[in-house]
Structures are given as C-alpha cells and as structure tokens.
Amino acid sequence: MTRAKQLVEVFTSMRPTDINIGENARRGVRSLRDYLDYAYSGKVPERGAATGKDPDSEFEVAVMRLINYLGYQCDPQIGVAGFYIDIGVRNPDRPGEYLLGIECDGATYHSSVSVRDRDRLRQEILERKGWYIHRIWSTNWFHTRSTEIDRLKRIIEAKLEEDRKAYSATADYEETPEVVTQAAFATEEEIEQEIQEESILLEEALERFWQQNIQPQHPDRTRSILSKKMIKTLVAARPTNKEEWFAKIPAELRQTVHPDEGEFRQDIFDIMSEYE
Numbered sequence: 001m002t003r004a005k006q007l008v009e010v011f012t013s014m015r016p017t018d019i020n021i022g023e024n025a026r027r028g029v030r031s032l033r034d035y036l037d038y039a040y041s042g043k044v045p046e047r048g049a050a051t052g053k054d055p056d057s058e059f060e061v062a063v064m065r066l067i068n069y070l071g072y073q074c075d076p077q078i079g080v081a082g083f084y085i086d087i088g089v090r091n092p093d094r095p096g097e098y099l100l101g102i103e104c105d106g107a108t109y110h111s112s113v114s115v116r117d118r119d120r121l122r123q124e125i126l127e128r129k130g131w132y133i134h135r136i137w138s139t140n141w142f143h144t145r146s147t148e149i150d151r152l153k154r155i156i157e158a159k160l161e162e163d164r165k166a167y168s169a170t171a172d173y174e175e176t177p178e179v180v181t182q183a184a185f186a187t188e189e190e191i192e193q194e195i196q197e198e199s200i201l202l203e204e205a206l207e208r209f210w211q212q213n214i215q216p217q218h219p220d221r222t223r224s225i226l227s228k229k230m231i232k233t234l235v236a237a238r239p240t241n242k243e244e245w246f247a248k249i250p251a252e253l254r255q256t257v258h259p260d261e262g263e264f265r266q267d268i269f270d271i272m273s274e275y276e
Contacts, residue, residue: 053076063087063141067156073092075090082208082212089101089102093163100132101131103123104136105135105137132159210231218260225264230249230253234249237249245265
C-alpha cells in the first residue's frame with residue numbers, strides 16, 4: 001500500500017473525537033477538528049476562547065466558586081464571535097472545549113426593555129453557533145440559593161450526559177465506502193458564496209464589538225478603529241497581529257484612528273482570528 005493511499009484511508013476513517021484540541025493546540029489542529037465536526041454534523045462549531053478577563057461582578061465570582069465546588073472547571077468572559085459569555089463551564093472529557101455558557105443577570109436587567117431585547121438576540125446568535133446558555137438571576141440566587149444550585153447542577157450533568165451520548169453515537173458510526181467515494185466536491189461558486197457569507201458574519205461581529213465596547217467610550221466614529229471604512233478594510237485584509245496590521249492596513253487609514261482606541265486592537269485581532 002502506498003503512503004498516499006494510507007493517508008487517504010486515515011483521513012476518511014478519522015472522527016472528530018480522534019482529535020483532542022487542548023488549550024495549547026495549534027490552529028491547524030483546531031481547523032482539522034472543526035472540519036471533521038462539520039463533516040459529521042453539518043455545522044461549523046464556535047467553541048469560544050478564554051480571554052483572561054476578570055469576572056464582571058462578585059455575583060459571577062460566587063457562581064464560579066459553586067461550579068468549582070461541584071467538581072467542574074470554568075472560565076470567566078469567554079469570547080465568542082465578538083460577544084462575551086459571563087462564564088464558560090469546561091467539558092471534563094475534552095480539554096479546550098466548553099459544555100455550556102452561563103449568564104449572570106443582575107437586578108437592573110429586569111427593568112431595561114432594550115437590554116433584554118438586545119440580550120435575547122445575542123443569545124439566539126450564540127445558540128445558532130451551538131452554545132447552550134443557562135441564565136441565573138441574582139435575585140433568585142440570593143433568595144432561593146439552594147434551588148438555583150440544584151437547578152444548575154442538574155443542567156450541567158444533563159449537558160454532559162447529552163454530550164457523551166452524542167459523541168458515543170458518532171464514534172460507533174462507520175461511513176460506508178460508497179458514501180465516501182460519492183462525496184461531492186464544492187464548486188467554485190459554492191466556495192465563493194461561503195467566503196462571502198463568512199465576510200458578512202465577520203463584518204457583523206466587528207460592528208457588534210464597536211457598538212458594545214467602543215461606542216460607549218468613544219462615540220465619534222469618524223476617528224474610530226472600527227469606522228465603517230476600517231471594517232471594510234479589515235474584512236478584506238484579515239490582519240491577526242500587529243505586524244499584519246502595519247503591513248496590510250494603509251497608513252493613511254491607520255493614522256485617522258484615535259490613539260485612545262489602540263487598546264481595542266488585540267480584541268479585534270482575536271475576532272479576526274476566529275474567521276480565518
């Protein structure tokens with residue numbers, strides 16, 4: 001058997017669960033795992049990444065301590081396509097992946113219709129990307145704590161059991177040679193359409209980031225690091241680090257950016273990396 005034929009047999013028999021994407025996994029390994037997940041499920045996973053940011057409130061700290069007490073690890077402020085999820089509960093079976101996201105809503109949340117509507121839309125987007133979001137209200141947490149703890153424990157255990165069953169079914173499934181040989185390659189038009197759709201999603205993610213993180217501090221968009229013109233340029237150039245920023249973004253456009261907005265550049269690079 002030739003080396004090439006051996007490689008073909010390896011990749012056609014490989015399953016998503018055969019690849020462990022730990023926290024330090026290289027981008028190529030993650031991309032291969034995402035491709036296999038897509039091949040098996042038809043969906044491109046959006047796993048999210050720990051940002052290193054601190055929890056936003058003592059309420060979130062208390063919930064994280066409880067999760068740790070239940071025997072699970074978790075991270076605050078998980079970045080997903082321009083959004084932040086308050087807490088991500090790690091999957092104990094697969095390092096580097098999350099079982100679910102937890103949102104900790106304070107008392108002021110109830111009184112703001114616009115915030116509720118915006119957050120509902122945000123949750124719908126995250127759910128379409130494969131995330132399960134569990135909400136905990138601060139009032140319930142402090143007044144009926146035992147009930148909320150029991151509910152949280154049951155949800156985590158249920159999601160873990162559901163995940164194990166799903167991957168067990170995937171591992172037991174064997175695709176027939178006929179299906180493999182009949183798999184159609186994407187046409188140039190389909191590839192071009194996918195690229196265009198991804199560009200639209202990236203543009204929307206950058207727009208959301210500007211609205212949620214930059215606009216409240218720097219409302220003048222004419223000199224923004226995410227001005228309309230800059231977003232179009234970023235989507236076309238796709239810089240993911242400082243060197244690419246200076247190499248791919250025209251100097252006359254970079255020079256219009258207000259100096260105070262330089263602090264957002266790494267966050268923008270992180271968003272760009274998710275759409276490579």
